[in-house]
Amino acid sequence: MQTARMPLVREEPIPFHRACFDEAEVAAVSEVVRSGWVTMGSKTLEFERRFQEYVGATHAIAVSSGTAALHLALAAIGLRAGEEVLVPTTTFTATAEVVTYFGARPVLVDIDPVTMNIDCNDAARRTTTATRAILPVHFAGQPCDLQAIGQLAEQNHLHVIEDAAHALPADYRGKRVGAISSMTAFSFYATKTLATGEGGMVTTDDDAFAARIRRLRLHGISRDAWKRYTAEGTWYYEVEEAGYKYNFTDLQAALGLVQLSKCDALWISRSRIAERYTHAFSEVAGLETPRVAGDRSSAWHLYVLRLKPERLRIGRDRFIELLRERAIGTSVHFIPLHLHPFYRSAYGYKPGDFPNAEREYQRCLSLPIFPSMTDDDVCRVIEAVTEIAFDHAI
Numbered sequence: 001m002q003t004a005r006m007p008l009v010r011e012e013p014i015p016f017h018r019a020c021f022d023e024a025e026v027a028a029v030s031e032v033v034r035s036g037w038v039t040m041g042s043k044t045l046e047f048e049r050r051f052q053e054y055v056g057a058t059h060a061i062a063v064s065s066g067t068a069a070l071h072l073a074l075a076a077i078g079l080r081a082g083e084e085v086l087v088p089t090t091t092f093t094a095t096a097e098v099v100t101y102f103g104a105r106p107v108l109v110d111i112d113p114v115t116m117n118i119d120c121n122d123a124a125r126r127t128t129t130a131t132r133a134i135l136p137v138h139f140a141g142q143p144c145d146l147q148a149i150g151q152l153a154e155q156n157h158l159h160v161i162e163d164a165a166h167a168l169p170a171d172y173r174g175k176r177v178g179a180i181s182s183m184t185a186f187s188f189y190a191t192k193t194l195a196t197g198e199g200g201m202v203t204t205d206d207d208a209f210a211a212r213i214r215r216l217r218l219h220g221i222s223r224d225a226w227k228r229y230t231a232e233g234t235w236y237y238e239v240e241e242a243g244y245k246y247n248f249t250d251l252q253a254a255l256g257l258v259q260l261s262k263c264d265a266l267w268i269s270r271s272r273i274a275e276r277y278t279h280a281f282s283e284v285a286g287l288e289t290p291r292v293a294g295d296r297s298s299a300w301h302l303y304v305l306r307l308k309p310e311r312l313r314i315g316r317d318r319f320i321e322l323l324r325e326r327a328i329g330t331s332v333h334f335i336p337l338h339l340h341p342f343y344r345s346a347y348g349y350k351p352g353d354f355p356n357a358e359r360e361y362q363r364c365l366s367l368p369i370f371p372s373m374t375d376d377d378v379c380r381v382i383e384a385v386t387e388i389a390f391d392h393a394i
Helices: 023-035 042-055 066-076 094-100 120-125 146-156 207-216 225-229 250-261 263-281 316-325 341-347 355-362 375-391
Strands: 059-063 084-088 105-109 131-134 159-163 183-187 200-204 303-307 364-367
Touching: 023 250, 042 059, 042 200, 042 250, 059 066, 059 207, 059 250, 066 094, 066 159, 066 183, 066 200, 066 207, 084 094, 094 105, 105 341, 120 146, 131 146, 146 159, 200 207, 250 263, 263 303, 263 375, 316 364, 316 375, 355 364
Parallel strands: 084 105, 084 131, 131 159, 159 183
Antiparallel strands: 059 200, 183 200, 303 364
16 A cells, blocks of 8 residues: 655745834834825935934935945045045945046955955055045944954045945944945845835045035935925025935935844844844855954844865855755855956956955855844754755765
């Protein structure tokens, strides 16, 4: 007699990321909708005030995206065509893309193989008389070596504009990212540690930079022109320069205020997941865990695991496929910019130009690390990663 086969039970997928929203965000957005004012207004101003207090900056200017934040920061320093900006090749294209908006040249820089942040020595070698700024990216949430970057900037009269899309909240030598360099750009994209769907922020202590960014984010019109449809506003406004449509909205600010109130708690949750991953994977010969320097803390926006190819019979791509078969989502951060067609054709970059970045890219993958992961979720990820590594060990 033939026995019936039991159907396979497929576990629920663990996505790479899930935004951490609950009824508090729903209530906050509902309040704004019921108010009848959903674009930039009082909630945006409140969010800016709370954010600048949280990071310890004098000014915080909310904008439509992290890309807009970087763009406006470069506009504030008066970047011009033909000038150069130092950018790590291991980053999302937005960091370098904004440089091209001005007709300036993004000068790509290799990374430190331990932190995967910008290599300050390589940056120094690529600095010329045309260099105006450096855009360090706090990769995965760990701050760059801001002391070395600051010294390079001071020696060469460069502006430092931090790309902190991954780095809320993170600290460098006892000071929060966002209150260190002349300007810092944050992202509130759906996958970020503070999520408003889309959105960004520029923080600065420089009054002139702040004033210009506020003006440029809304068509270059006078600062309070957004009030012209409110009882306290006036129909009259002046266009002071050609600007952009980069303003934030009160709907986004409602989400942002709730998310900001949870920011520390969400960071603790991500940190605990990272600690569990590192504890488990440190015992596996074919895996390399991220290392955070002792003088800084990571926001743990990403947990980037690196494979040791000399200890495994499979590569990164196959490793990801096997995790997908177990219903575990992953990603890769990032394909280095110099390998993309645009940067190769426009600026002459080619494979082999940045060996550290290429080597780390070929062996890295990002694991799920979001605060609503359950203990079972974390255990499943650990079990899957370790089993795949052991099954394919050399």
